[in-house]
Amino acid sequence: MLVARTKKELLDALTPLRTQGRSIGLVPTMGALHSGHASLVAKAREENEVVVTSIFVNPLQFEALGDCDDYRNYPRQLDADVALLEAEGVDVVFAPDVEEMYGPTGLPMLWVRTGEMGERLEGASRPGHFDGVATVVAKLFNLVRPDRAYFGQKDAQQVAVIRRLVGDLDFPLEICAVPIIRAADGLAESSRNQRLSDADRDAALVLSRVLFDLEERASTGQPLDIEGAWAQLRSAEGVRLDHLELVDAATLEPLTVTGALDRPALVVAAIHVGQVRLIDNIELLPR
Amino acid sequence: MLVARTKKELLDALTPLRTQGRSIGLVPTMGALHSGHASLVAKAREENEVVVTSIFVNPLQFEALGDCDDYRNYPRQLDADVALLEAEGVDVVFAPDVEEMYGPTGLPMLWVRTGEMGERLEGASRPGHFDGVATVVAKLFNLVRPDRAYFGQKDAQQVAVIRRLVGDLDFPLEICAVPIIRAADGLAESSRNQRLSDADRDAALVLSRVLFDLEERASTGQPLDIEGAWAQLRSAEGVRLDHLELVDAATLEPLTVTGALDRPALVVAAIHVGQVRLIDNIELLPR
Numbered sequence: 001m002l003v004a005r006t007k008k009e010l011l012d013a014l015t016p017l018r019t020q021g022r023s024i025g026l027v028p029t030m031g032a033l034h035s036g037h038a039s040l041v042a043k044a045r046e047e048n049e050v051v052v053t054s055i056f057v058n059p060l061q062f063e064a065l066g067d068c069d070d071y072r073n074y075p076r077q078l079d080a081d082v083a084l085l086e087a088e089g090v091d092v093v094f095a096p097d098v099e100e101m102y103g104p105t106g107l108p109m110l111w112v113r114t115g116e117m118g119e120r121l122e123g124a125s126r127p128g129h130f131d132g133v134a135t136v137v138a139k140l141f142n143l144v145r146p147d148r149a150y151f152g153q154k155d156a157q158q159v160a161v162i163r164r165l166v167g168d169l170d171f172p173l174e175i176c177a178v179p180i181i182r183a184a185d186g187l188a189e190s191s192r193n194q195r196l197s198d199a200d201r202d203a204a205l206v207l208s209r210v211l212f213d214l215e216e217r218a219s220t221g222q223p224l225d226i227e228g229a230w231a232q233l234r235s236a237e238g239v240r241l242d243h244l245e246l247v248d249a250a251t252l253e254p255l256t257v258t259g260a261l262d263r264p265a266l267v268v269a270a271i272h273v274g275q276v277r278l279i280d281n282i283e284l285l286p287r
Numbered sequence: 288m289l290v291a292r293t294k295k296e297l298l299d300a301l302t303p304l305r306t307q308g309r310s311i312g313l314v315p316t317m318g319a320l321h322s323g324h325a326s327l328v329a330k331a332r333e334e335n336e337v338v339v340t341s342i343f344v345n346p347l348q349f350e351a352l353g354d355c356d357d358y359r360n361y362p363r364q365l366d367a368d369v370a371l372l373e374a375e376g377v378d379v380v381f382a383p384d385v386e387e388m389y390g391p392t393g394l395p396m397l398w399v400r401t402g403e404m405g406e407r408l409e410g411a412s413r414p415g416h417f418d419g420v421a422t423v424v425a426k427l428f429n430l431v432r433p434d435r436a437y438f439g440q441k442d443a444q445q446v447a448v449i450r451r452l453v454g455d456l457d458f459p460l461e462i463c464a465v466p467i468i469r470a471a472d473g474l475a476e477s478s479r480n481q482r483l484s485d486a487d488r489d490a491a492l493v494l495s496r497v498l499f500d501l502e503e504r505a506s507t508g509q510p511l512d513i514e515g516a517w518a519q520l521r522s523a524e525g526v527r528l529d530h531l532e533l534v535d536a537a538t539l540e541p542l543t544v545t546g547a548l549d550r551p552a553l554v555v556a557a558i559h560v561g562q563v564r565l566i567d568n569i570e571l572l573p574r
Contacts, residue, residue, distance in 0.1 A: 007457070019308065108455035110421060110448075113400040134397060135456070138425075142457040161397075168395035169422070170294070170429040 001086045003093045007143055010094045014052070014144065022049040026146035028137060031055040031095075032075035032191035033084050036181040040150040041088040043178050052144050053085050054094040056101060060108075060132030070277075075194050094144070101139065111135045112169075114161055121252065121268055122157050122279065125242055130161050137162055141171050149173055154180045154188050156268050156281045160252050180281075182208065188280045200274045203238030207271050210244070211282040214267050218284040224257055226267075233271060242270035242277065249283060261286040288373045290380045294430055297381045301339070301431065309336040313433035315424060318342040318382075319362035319478035320371050323468040327437040328375040330465050339431050340372050341381040343388060347395075348419030357564075362481050381431070388426065398422045399456075401448055408539065408555055409444050409566065412529055417448050424449055428458050436460055441467045441475050443555050443568040447539050467568075469495065475567045487561045490525030494558050497531070498569040501554050505571040508547055513554075520558060529557035529564065536570060548573040 004010040014024065025048030027040045033055075044051045055078065062071035078095060085093055098106050111131050114123070118130030141149065151159050159177045166175055181189045186208035187201065196204060210229045217224055226246055233241040246255045249264040257265070261284055268281040291297040301311070312335030314327045320342075331338045342365065349358035365382060372380055385393050398418050401410075405417030428436065438446050446464045453462055468476045473495035474488065483491060497516045504511055513533055520528040533542045536551040544552070548571055555568040 011459075021306065103454075109402050109404050110452050110455040111400050111402065112456075113398050115396050115398065117396050139455075139457045142459055145459065165397050167390075168397040168426075169399075170426045172298075172429055172432065 001082075001090055001093065003082060003095060005095055005097070006100055007096065010052075010092065010143060013092050014050075017050050018145065023148075024048055024050045024052060024144065024146045026140065026144045026149045027051065027053045027090075028140050028149065028151070029053060029055055029081075030057045030074065030191065031081045032077055032194065033081045034181075034189045034191060034193075036152050036154060036189035038084065038088055039181050040152060040178050041085065041090060043176065044148065044150045045089050047148060047176070048146075050092070051090045052092045052094060052146065053090050054140055054144070055081055056094075056096060056136065058101075058132055058136040059098055059106065060102075060111075060135055061129050063128045063132055069275075073195070073275075075191055094140075101136070108135060112138050112165065114164075117161055117164060117252065120157075121243060121245060121247070122270065125270065125277075130157070133158055134161060134165050137165065138169070138171075141173065146173055148176050150176050150178055152180065153177045153283075154190070154279070154281070156266055157252060160250075186212065188278075190278060192276050192278060195276050196273060200238065200276065203236065204271070204273045204278055206233060206236040206239055207269060207278065207280050211267055211269065211280060215282050215284060218261055218265075219287070221260055221287050223259070224261070224284075229267075233269075238273060240272040242272060244269035246284075288369075288377055288380065290369060290382060292382055292384070293387055294383065297339075297379065297430060300379050301337075304337050305432065310435075311335055311337045311339060311431060311433045313427065313431045313436045314338065314340045314377075315427050315436065315438070316340060316342055316368075317344045317361065317478065318368045319364055319481065320368045321468075321476045321478060321480075323439050323441065323476035325371065325375055326468050327439060327465050328372065328377060330463065331435065331437045332376050334435060334463070335433075337379070338377045339379045339381060339433065340377050341427055341431070342368055343381075343383060343423065345388075345419055345423040346385055346393065347389075347398075347422055348416050350415045350419055356562075360482070360562075362478055381427075388423070395422060399425050399452065401451075404448055404451060404539065407444075408530060408532060408534070409557065412557065412564075417444070420445055421448060421452050424452065425456070425458075428460065433460055435463055437463050437465055439467065440464045440570075441477070441566070441568070443553055444539060447537075473499065475565075477565060479563050479565060482563050483560060487525065487563065490523065491558070491560045491565055493520060493523040493526055494556060494565065494567050498554055498556065498567055502569050502571060505548055506574070508574050510546070511544055511548070511571075516554075520556075525560060527559040529559060531556035533571075 025044035027044050057074050112134035114130040123130050249266045265284045270279045312331035344361050399421035401417040450462050536553045552571045557566045
């Protein structure tokens with residue numbers, strides 16, 4: 001397995017493979033890899049001849065006020081990540097530093113701007129976040145030129161934004177969304193879980209419980225009780241609700257349902273636990 | 288020569304050529320082709336095995352208030368353009384309609400935003416213009432995946448913005464800028480020249496005369512007299528000065544020169560003549 005620290009090393013490794021017509025799968029990550037990432041890599045390994053994983057904590061997507069600490073504190077563990085990726089059969093790891101990605105200023109002049117779609121839900125709490133995501137992902141697509149790129153469904157809005165990036169700018173590749181991986185206690189895997197104390201983690205479980213309860217209601221035809229879910233999260237110990245919303249699964253536009261569901265929907269949610277912000281979501285299908 | 292009206296027709300034509308490893312040159316145009324475009328195509332023909340020319344009057348780059356008429360009035364002459372491109376030895380013409388490019392809404396949700404660089408000079412008169420240019424060019428790069436793309440130096444700011452697009456988003460291709468083609472009377476070739484009356488055209492010639500004069504001063508080591516150039520354009524009959532500025536040739540940042548030039552510079556200018564807005568520029572080299 002090659003670990004490329006520069007764009008040139010990456011291109012030198014990929015150009016001959018591309019000339020040979022090998023299919024390439026890309027798994028973009030910010031490192032601090034866990035079983036969720038491993039499931040992305042496994043899927044990419046299954047579907048492509050060459051698997052590239054990028055590890056880059058992208059400052060652009062932390063640009064909003066108050067995100068500085070989150071950027072500084074984001075876990076970095078390149079050696080452990082490289083070992084995990086080697087075990088998963090990855091061919092090339094691309095792990096550039098900020099200057100290699102964005103030049104001496106550390107900032108691009110041109111950005112991909114996500115508009116309305118990036119301003120709602122997660123974007124409402126983190127202005128500019130999805131612009132930073134879309135910009136770095138566009139760069140990675142151009143550097144790696146994959147046939148397929150793999151993203152975790154846990155970041156549901158990110159998946160929707162990236163699908164739109166590919167559609168609106170005609171990137172010639174397929175986006176594959178991979179289901180959420182959960183720990184035995186129900187918590188969705190996240191690099192940020194490392195920063196939870198045991199008590200925080202116990203408190204955080206209310207989120208997946210609330211989502212499972214909504215899923216159960218949808219699958220048994222009971223009316224969805226979004227207000228009830230809010231109330232449960234607002235009254236939970238050690239947790240602060242950021243948002244929980246029912247949205248159209250394809251467009252992420254807010255959905256109001258009076259009777260039974262009439263289309264695939266998502267409940268997307270974010271909470272704060274201690275110093276950590278956690279997100280989760282669940283798909284609800286009409287009966 | 289194939290004329291592809293859809294993305295699918297374009298991809299079907301290019302995929303086998305790409306698999307064979309043929310080099311591809313792209314010349315993006317808005318049609319109404321003249322000798323300036325022919326020089327771009329000739330250069331692309333010289334340097335690539337396959338030449339693709341796109342013809343698409345991109346509504347996104349006319350989005351600013353007041354640009355609607357310019358968009359509606361922009362000359363459209365597909366048959367004549369196709370004949371010219373066939374004669375120049377082009378392999379594939381890509382001529383989609385607006386819905387094919389942008390879908391049923393006619394607008395992307397994600398845009399490439401050019402920031403400060405797109406807000407100065409031409410961009411000051413045409414807010415959003417360079418965002419529209421960068422967005423459609425990103426799409427064309429992804430659809431055609433050329434090895435080289437050709438742009439006229441006449442649109443000096445466009446060349447600078449596109450170079451930055453390629454650098455900031457890591458598009459894997461080379462940008463080639465081709466010198467301005469001028470008519471015998473000095474007027475820079477432009478599709479908009481078609482809309483000039485004979486009297487307008489005579490009036491418009493003051494612009495290239497003023498630029499040639501500045502070039503002469505720079506080459507003979509006389510002080511540049513930008514204020515004098517402004518005065519000449521402001522007092523010229525039938526002409527309204529939009530802007531004339533001395534800028535750094537690489538960054539397009541404004542330049543103040545007291546003595547002789549110490550680096551490559553551009554004078555970029557725009558005037559209104561009748562209903563038409565014309566641009567021109569000239570490169571000034573230090574002695």
